[in-house]
Every structure is written in structure tokens, then in C-alpha cells.
Amino acid sequence: MADLRLESDRDVSIVGHLEEFSARVALVLIVIVGFTAALSLRTDALLMWWLGELSPCEDCMVVFEPGAWIGLRWTMAIVCATVLSIPLVVHQSVTFASPGLLPMERKRLRNGMVATSTLGVCIALWFGWSGAPWLYEHAMTTVDATGLVLALDSVTLVELTLAIMWILALLGATAGAGLGAGLLGRLDRERVTAWRWRVSLPVVLLIVTSTWTTTHDLRWPLAIASAVVLELPLLPWRTTPPRGLPTVLDGEGARRRLLVVDCACEGAFGTPTHPPEASLGHHVARGLCVRYQERTSLLERIQDGRASDVLIVGCSTEPLPLKFKEAIHSTGASLRGLDLRSIEHRRPSIEPATMTAQRDLALAALVDPWSESAARQRTKACLEGLDRDIVCGPRPATLHPDQLWLQRDPR
Numbered sequence: 001m002a003d004l005r006l007e008s009d010r011d012v013s014i015v016g017h018l019e020e021f022s023a024r025v026a027l028v029l030i031v032i033v034g035f036t037a038a039l040s041l042r043t044d045a046l047l048m049w050w051l052g053e054l055s056p057c058e059d060c061m062v063v064f065e066p067g068a069w070i071g072l073r074w075t076m077a078i079v080c081a082t083v084l085s086i087p088l089v090v091h092q093s094v095t096f097a098s099p100g101l102l103p104m105e106r107k108r109l110r111n112g113m114v115a116t117s118t119l120g121v122c123i124a125l126w127f128g129w130s131g132a133p134w135l136y137e138h139a140m141t142t143v144d145a146t147g148l149v150l151a152l153d154s155v156t157l158v159e160l161t162l163a164i165m166w167i168l169a170l171l172g173a174t175a176g177a178g179l180g181a182g183l184l185g186r187l188d189r190e191r192v193t194a195w196r197w198r199v200s201l202p203v204v205l206l207i208v209t210s211t212w213t214t215t216h217d218l219r220w221p222l223a224i225a226s227a228v229v230l231e232l233p234l235l236p237w238r239t240t241p242p243r244g245l246p247t248v249l250d251g252e253g254a255r256r257r258l259l260v261v262d263c264a265c266e267g268a269f270g271t272p273t274h275p276p277e278a279s280l281g282h283h284v285a286r287g288l289c290v291r292y293q294e295r296t297s298l299l300e301r302i303q304d305g306r307a308s309d310v311l312i313v314g315c316s317t318e319p320l321p322l323k324f325k326e327a328i329h330s331t332g333a334s335l336r337g338l339d340l341r342s343i344e345h346r347r348p349s350i351e352p353a354t355m356t357a358q359r360d361l362a363l364a365a366l367v368d369p370w371s372e373s374a375a376r377q378r379t380k381a382c383l384e385g386l387d388r389d390i391v392c393g394p395r396p397a398t399l400h401p402d403q404l405w406l407q408r409d410p411r
Helices: 014-054 066-084 086-100 103-146 154-183 189-210 212-237 292-305 322-330 352-364 372-384
Strands: 258-263 281-285 309-312 334-337 389-392 403-406
Touching (some): 014 066, 014 103, 014 154, 066 086, 066 154, 103 154, 103 292, 189 212, 281 292, 322 334, 352 372
Parallel strands (some): 258 281, 258 309, 389 403
């Protein structure tokens, strides 16, 4: 499917996007530097308290390199500053991406980033607070059983703990994002494969490269374990068929997805009494010509359903805004109008039942996507269930409430 172009899109050069991106990144970095400077005054107290929680034994913590301790102090300050800046990072990311997103996509991005970042931070804090002390204490029990005297490098212990916290935060956020995407219906067997290449693989590579000097011999077992953890949330959707509109075969055997849009034209046309046949997608609108939110909602339906053909029942598509029509074509879908409003206005009044029958008859008689012979068979089948007079030929000047118009006689 082609890249979606929204009505609200503005032509901005690559330089303009880079300048905006640079400004937002600069703001985040300035805030992190400010937090780091403020927190550096309390880093020693925080480190000593945390070492007391992590230490599995008394009088076994040592510092072999004073320079490494100084570097660790600044590392702790930067880590804490980065965590405090996460809300700003989320806000700047959503704001930067919003102009190119549909409303539901924007909402999913915002809620997803808030939820996954919160989940990742909570998991990391839990390990640093409870998981790591428990792990080191049990490891110390194993060492004591050998009769060895243990001396732990404080810097190495804290760096290893921070590395594992970083890994758990990434895994928690990414696994949570995958599970959330699946529960919201955004994953299927095709998208699961794309998720592995575009999300899971980069995260595993990030874990390996960012902890290369800290995890040492654990780096490859951690990489394998990370890949397994990221795969688990995707398992329920490995065999799920792609989500989309019902598929029909056209006259040449190609797969088509048709979306029928019943637009009431702000009361000038009305609303049918029931949806069209099950092989066609269906969408209802009150007035696409004048309601921007409804046009945006239709674009979301077209994109999510992977529609190949959009059929506007009421009008001929001429009244629709040009940018909206361009947006539909940018999804790869064709746009047609049945112009049934002009037919209904030839009657004394618009009756929902008659209007619905006229719509169903017009859809049955479509030559595209079906062949002429298939359209005739569909039209005959539709007429069998209708107890009304049929007027065939050019559009008549007037129609009675119990009459239906058909351009071609199917017999």
C-alpha cells in the first residue's frame, strides 16, 4: 500500500524536518544535563545507600580504581536524569510524529509510549530494589559453600546491576508493546514477521552492543534469552490471518477489497436500513463533504481494512474535497461514486427501504470488479428478492416510491 497523504499534510522539506528534530533533541539533552548537574550533588549518598542494599556480605565491598568510582558517580547521575526526563521524551516524540498520523494512530502512539516506558522503568526499578539483592545473596551462599574469601568490586557490581536493569527495561517495554499491539488487533501472521525484523532484532542488537563491555561472557546467553522473551508475546498471533475487509475475486481473478460508504449527505440522502452483502465492507457517515473528522475516520478504515475500492453510495464524489480524494488515492485505493442521491431525488420522498433496495441493486449490477456475466447473475439474484417494479434504461425524470431503476436489463 502506498504512503498515506492526509488532508492536513504540509509540504515540509527534509531540512525542515531535521531542524525540528534537532531542536527537540536539543531540548531533551538540555533538560538531562540540568537534571544531571542537580543530581550530581547527591550521587554519593545514593550510591552508598544502594550499595548497602546490593551487598551480599559485610566488609567485602572494595574499590580497586578510584577513577572508576568517579565515573560511576556521573553514570548514576545521568541514569537518574534520563529516567526523570522520560515524560519529556514521550511528549516530544508524539508531538514530532503527530502531523503524519491519523487520530487513532496518534492516540495509540501516545498511550503505547506511556504504557511501555512506565512498564520498562517499573521492571528495572524492581530488579534494582529487590531482584538484584536477592540474586547476589543466593550467589554469595554458593561462594561461601566453597570456603573462598570473596572481595567484590563495588564499581563492577553496580555497573552489572545497571546493565541488567537496562536490559530488563528494554525487554519489558518491547514485550509489552508487542502484547499490546496483538490485543489491539494490530498483529497477524504478516505483521508478526515484520515486527521481528523491525522491532525485536534491533532491540536484541541494541542490548548486545550497549552492554558489550559489562556483561562479558554473559552477552550471548543474554542475547538468546532476550530473543526468546521478545518472541513469547508474538506467539498467539503467528497464525492469525491478515486483518482486512472481505475479499472478492474480480473478472480477472485478482483479489479486491470493496468498502461501501453509506453517506447521508447531511440528511439530503438518508441512511439505509441494513448493511450491504457480507462480501463487501461497510462504513456509515453523516456528511463526508463537510465533516473533517468523518473523512479522517474513513481514511483510517480504508488503511486498516486495506481497501482496494471505495464506493460512495450517495454522491458522485464530485462534492468531496480534492485533498481528501488525493488522500484516498495515496492509500492505493480507487474511489467511485454511485450517485444514487440523484435517483432518490426523482421520487416524491426518500423512503429508507426503497433507498436500501436501490443501493443493493446498484451494487449487484457493478461491472467492476465483476465481469458483465457475473454482474447479470448477481442482478438477477438480487431482483428475485425484490417485489418492486423495475425501470430499465436511461435515468427517468420521475420514479414512483415502489419503482427501482436499473441501467441495464439483466435478462
